[in-house]
Amino acid sequence: xxxxxxxxxxxxxxxxxxxxxxxxxxxxxxxxxxxxxxxxxxxxxxxxxxxxxxxxxxxxxxxxxxxxxxxxxxxxxxxxxxxxxxxxxxxxxxxxxxxxxxxxxxxxxxxxxxxxxxxxxxxxxxxxxxxxxxxx
Amino acid sequence: xxxxxxxxxxxxxxxxxxxxxxxxxxxxxxxxxxxxxxxxxxxxxxxxxxxxxxxxxxxxxxxxxxxxxxxxxxxxxxxxxxxxxx
Numbered sequence: 001x002x003x004x005x006x007x008x009x010x011x012x013x014x015x016x017x018x019x020x021x022x023x024x025x026x027x028x029x030x031x032x033x034x035x036x037x038x039x040x041x042x043x044x045x046x047x048x049x050x051x052x053x054x055x056x057x058x059x060x061x062x063x064x065x066x067x068x069x070x071x072x073x074x075x076x077x078x079x080x081x082x083x084x085x086x087x088x089x090x091x092x093x094x095x096x097x098x099x100x101x102x103x104x105x106x107x108x109x110x111x112x113x114x115x116x117x118x119x120x121x122x123x124x125x126x127x128x129x130x131x132x133x134x135x136x
Numbered sequence: 137x138x139x140x141x142x143x144x145x146x147x148x149x150x151x152x153x154x155x156x157x158x159x160x161x162x163x164x165x166x167x168x169x170x171x172x173x174x175x176x177x178x179x180x181x182x183x184x185x186x187x188x189x190x191x192x193x194x195x196x197x198x199x200x201x202x203x204x205x206x207x208x209x210x211x212x213x214x215x216x217x218x219x220x221x222x
Contacts (some may be wrong), residue, residue, distance in 0.1 A: 015146045032201040039212050046222040085216025
């Protein structure tokens with residue numbers, strides 16, 4: 001009887017371990033999707049700004065003041081994008097470390113990094129929109 | 137988790153529930169702690185099974201990112217070093 005009890009206990013323990021193990025990949029996927037969303041958002045905003053700059057400078061009637069403003073705004077946007085690139089690379093390394101060994105990775109830093117990425121991507125979109133409205 | 141693994145998991149859960157049912161009928165006082173444990177396992181079994189099935193459904197909806205997924209993301213991230221090319 002005792003061996004059956006031990007088997008029951010072992011069964012429950014194994015079940016919990018299996019559930020924990022199988023939970024890891026879906027979290028990795030969620031992290032990946034969130035990171036991809038932030039990356040795609042910033043890529044879209046950067047592309048939009050580049051198109052905007054090219055369109056404005058292609059117009060023959062643009063003023064020198066507009067050119068100067070766009071050049072200044074471009075420096076700001078590009079600096080933000082490069083800074084975002086460094087941050088997202090760090091978060092990506094943390095995610096890959098988590099995917100390799102979830103036990104030793106810093107999940108708190110990873111979650112905080114992802115939250116920061118999300119906020120930064122929104123800020124970049126807002127900045128691009130703001131500059132586009134200012135330079136007319 | 138593959139369908140075979142899920143089937144094995146279901147067998148484990150059902151086995152634990154069956155065993156718990158037989159333990160509840162035991163009358164030896166020395167076994168009471170184990171009987172209580174068995175009752176707990178029987179109560180937990182349906183929840184564990186639901187969890188396992190939910191996890192499998194989630195995995196089907198979004199599997200772990202593949203190496204090519206990771207590589208594609210790395211290329212997008214690398215592009216931020218030269219924003220003028222985006």
